Amino acid sequence: MKCQQCEKPATFHITELTGEQPQEIHLCEGCAQKYLMQTPGTGMPGKASLAGMLAQQLKVADTAKELEKLDEKCCPICGISFFEFRNQGRLGCPHDYVFFASELEPLIVNIHGDLLHKGKHPLTHKRSTESQTKLIQLRREMNEAIRLEQYERASELRDTIRNLEEGEEQSEDDHTV
Amino acid sequence: MDLNELTGRAGEWMKGAGPQSDIVISSRIRLARNIAEFPFIRRCTATDRAAIDKAVRDRLAEVPQLTDLAYMRVDELSDVDRHFLAERQLISRELVEAEGARSVAIDANERLSLMINEEDHLRIQVMKSGFDLVAAWDQINEVDDLLESKLTYAFHDKLGYLTACPTNVGTGMRVSVMLHLPALVITQQIEKVFRSLQKINLAVRGLYGEGSQAMGDFYQISNQITLGRSEIELRNQVHDVVPMIIDYERRARDFLLKQNQQDLHDKISRAYGILRTAQTISSEETMHLLSSVRMGVNLGLIDDLLIADINKLFVDTQPAHLQKLRGGPLDTAGRNSERALYLRRYLSQKEKDGADQN
Numbered sequence: 036m037k038c039q040q041c042e043k044p045a046t047f048h049i050t051e052l053t054g055e056q057p058q059e060i061h062l063c064e065g066c067a068q069k070y071l072m073q074t075p076g077t078g079m080p081g082k083a084s085l086a087g088m089l090a091q092q093l094k095v096a097d098t099a100k101e102l103e104k105l106d107e108k109c110c111p112i113c114g115i116s117f118f119e120f121r122n123q124g125r126l127g128c129p130h131d132y133v134f135f136a137s138e139l140e141p142l143i144v145n146i147h148g149d150l151l152h153k154g155k156h157p158l159t160h161k162r163s164t165e166s167q168t169k170l171i172q173l174r175r176e177m178n179e180a181i182r183l184e185q186y187e188r189a190s191e192l193r194d195t196i197r198n199l200e201e202g203e204e205q206s207e208d209d210h211t212v
Numbered sequence: 213m214d215l216n217e218l219t220g221r222a223g224e225w226m227k228g229a230g231p232q233s234d235i236v237i238s239s240r241i242r243l244a245r246n247i248a249e250f251p252f253i254r255r256c257t258a259t260d261r262a263a264i265d266k267a268v269r270d271r272l273a274e275v276p277q278l279t280d281l282a283y284m285r286v287d288e289l290s291d292v293d294r295h296f297l298a299e300r301q302l303i304s305r306e307l308v309e310a311e312g313a314r315s316v317a318i319d320a321n322e323r324l325s326l327m328i329n330e331e332d333h334l335r336i337q338v339m340k341s342g343f344d345l346v347a348a349w350d351q352i353n354e355v356d357d358l359l360e361s362k363l364t365y366a367f368h369d370k371l372g373y374l375t376a377c378p379t380n381v382g383t384g385m386r387v388s389v390m391l392h393l394p395a396l397v398i399t400q401q402i403e404k405v406f407r408s409l410q411k412i413n414l415a416v417r418g419l420y421g422e423g424s425q426a427m428g429d430f431y432q433i434s435n436q437i438t439l440g441r442s443e444i445e446l447r448n449q450v451h452d453v454v455p456m457i458i459d460y461e462r463r464a465r466d467f468l469l470k471q472n473q474q475d476l477h478d479k480i481s482r483a484y485g486i487l488r489t490a491q492t493i494s495s496e497e498t499m500h501l502l503s504s505v506r507m508g509v510n511l512g513l514i515d516d517l518l519i520a521d522i523n524k525l526f527v528d529t530q531p532a533h534l535q536k537l538r539g540g541p542l543d544t545a546g547r548n549s550e551r552a553l554y555l556r557r558y559l560s561q562k563e564k565d566g567a568d569q570n
């Protein structure tokens with residue numbers, strides 16, 4: 036028997052059980068590997084399948100117009116648009132998990148079957164989530180100011196960033212003393 | 213660390229030591245971590261990347277247990293050196309191909325590697341020879357705690373460790389075991405194994421080759437989900453299934469021996485013969501033949517070689533290793549004849565050693 040996707044002999048006989056009817060697929064080793072990687076439930080979802088998963092989810096939930104609007108939504112901290120995430124499958128900053136929570140939650144449930152972390156926690160919480168994202172935002176604003184040649188504003192921002200970082204190192208030291 | 217010194221030396225996973233090392237090549241755990249005060253890599257400027265790299269490097273210097281690590285800027289290495297590290301599995305293909313400031317810190321035993329500015333700011337990896345996930349977890353957990361005492365990780369109370377890709381969120385942990393399963397491939401049972409693993413949320417992938425094609429009958433089994441279970445639960449999920457696969461593979465080997473030992477011996481001897489005499493040979497063919505020979509050594513059908521020799525040949529015959537051993541760049545045709553020469557020399561030396569002992 037020949038492989039259904041190329042000329043090599045089929046050595047893998049896969050019965051696909053995910054559809055309504057069991058489906059027999061005959062493939063060579065190479066094509067079987069590729070096939071099994073693509074099948075949901077095998078392999079780690081790559082960029083493409085993650086985007087596909089999202090697209091499918093959004094198709095059910097939103098009309099084209101709503102999707103268009105959603106695509107324009109941008110994280111206020113890092114500036115990533117939902118469209119960019121949807122396309123690349125990578126988020127822009129930790130705050131995206133909060134900002135895009137309602138879009139991400141169904142995706143996360145789809146991937147992991149859960150929404151609650153049960154593993155280890157950092158032993159020390161040195162910085163509040165707010166001050167963390169604040170630093171990301173300030174750095175972005177500083178880079179933007181440099182790009183627009185607003186050097187005075189950039190140096191103000193640099194000072195604010197330094198103060199924030201040093202203030203925390205100070206309080207970290209206080210804890211350890 | 214002088215990369216030339218690593219050339220010709222066997223890294224941790226090539227040793228062919230550790231529990232069940234006839235079938236289990238290596239056990240590996242990696243953790244994905246991000247530093248809270250920087251955007252994820254995708255939204256990082258060149259300045260951000262350099263700052264992340266420096267922050268991690270500076271903190272590493274403050275942890276006494278980690279000061280021995282050799283730190284290297286991957287973007288400043290030659291292309292061959294980058295691939296050389298990837299062939300030893302010290303860095304990922306993603307880190308080879310990424311752009312901008314990125315680095316790796318490696319311990320002398322090649323068990324621990326920290327990748328900086330990969331898909332996440334930090335990827336911690338621990339690798340052990342053979343089937344040893346318990347030791348791998350203990351070590352990586354300790355390294356993670358040490359780093360966490362110096363860095364603030366991006367962490368969410370409900371979702372856990374935050375990662376650039378939602379597929380890694382939660383524990384950020386990927387547990388994988390690399391297995392050599394030639395008898396399951398020959399007896400066409402491997403697909404059954406795939407399907408049963410799929411049902412319990414484990415992923416299977418081939419190790420070598422372009423894209424996803426498995427070469428040399430190596431398969432990597434890893435957890436697919438990272439959220440909703442503790443690290444120990446995720447580790448145990450892989451840990452508990454591996455002995456069953458080892459058992460299947462052993463039974464398939466017994467079956468092959470019983471059913472037609474002559475055919476199997478013939479196949480293995482021919483593979484060994486080609487490796488000892490070929491004048492030019494591709495990487496793919498080498499993998500394929502080495503896989504047969506590896507099984508032959510395990511079954512006692514070949515006695516000139518140890519598993520460690522075969523593991524070493526698998527690595528040394530890859531493109532970047534060949535070029536490092538040769539000391540200069542080689543095109544595909546050049547590599548194919550260099551590979552054949554290397555195999556002929558290595559194997560005839562082993563045969564001679566074996567004859568001298570007898």
Ligand SMILES: [Zn+2]
Binds near residue numbers: 038039040062063064
């Ligand atoms: Zn095919």
Ligand SMILES: [Zn+2]
Binds near residue numbers: 112113129
């Ligand atoms: Zn963001």
